[in-house]
Amino acid sequence: MAIILTNGKYYITHSKTGAVMKVLDIEQAQDFHSVDKAILQKNKVPGKCAGYYIMNTDVKEKKHKKKKKRKRKKFTKEERKAIYQKTDGVCYLCGGDITFGSFEIEHRMPKSKGGTDSLDNLFPCGHCCNMTKHDIYPDDFEEKVSQIFLYKMDKRHEDKLSWKIVHKMLNKMI
DSSP: OOEEEEOSSOEEEEOTTOOEEEESOGGGSOOOSSHHHHHHHHHHSTTTTTTOEEEEHHHHHHHHHHHOOOOOOOOOHHHHHHHHHTTTSBOTTTOOBOOTTTOEEEESSOGGGTOOSOGGGEEEEOHHHHHHHTTOOHHHHHHHHHHHHHHHHHHHHTTOHHHHHHHHHHHHHO
8 A cells, every 4th residue: 555545534435336435445445656646636525534644554554563672681680790890890981989789881883874783892881971972973972061161161161260170181182
């Protein structure tokens, strides 16, 4: 199927004699093959098609397929312990303390960018940092955090000489 007319409950179709009918089953709905043909049908019988709109079922099916989440690997307690011990219980992104029960496993190189579930790519991370980094490349993430920090500090201390000196030094380092 492709393009149909529906009001959300019923679908437009044609009988063998060509009469316009309303049916409950989407499988019986008329496929109009183009939006223009569906519009022509609506204009031919405006009374029967009042409240009906055009729906492209192919687009709907594609959206549902995209929404399927890929399965994440379930890590064993031993694997989680090994990952947690890599940083001695601190978030590898911000350095904040995290408990064994609350840490999340962060992929340094995101899986969406070709990263793997190998131990050398996995690090302990706090929830907030993990959500903030999301699937950004590590270098891009560090650059963005630096940019945000410098911008916020500029706004807060723009008139202070001490900040101007520190800002100049930080820019040389970054």
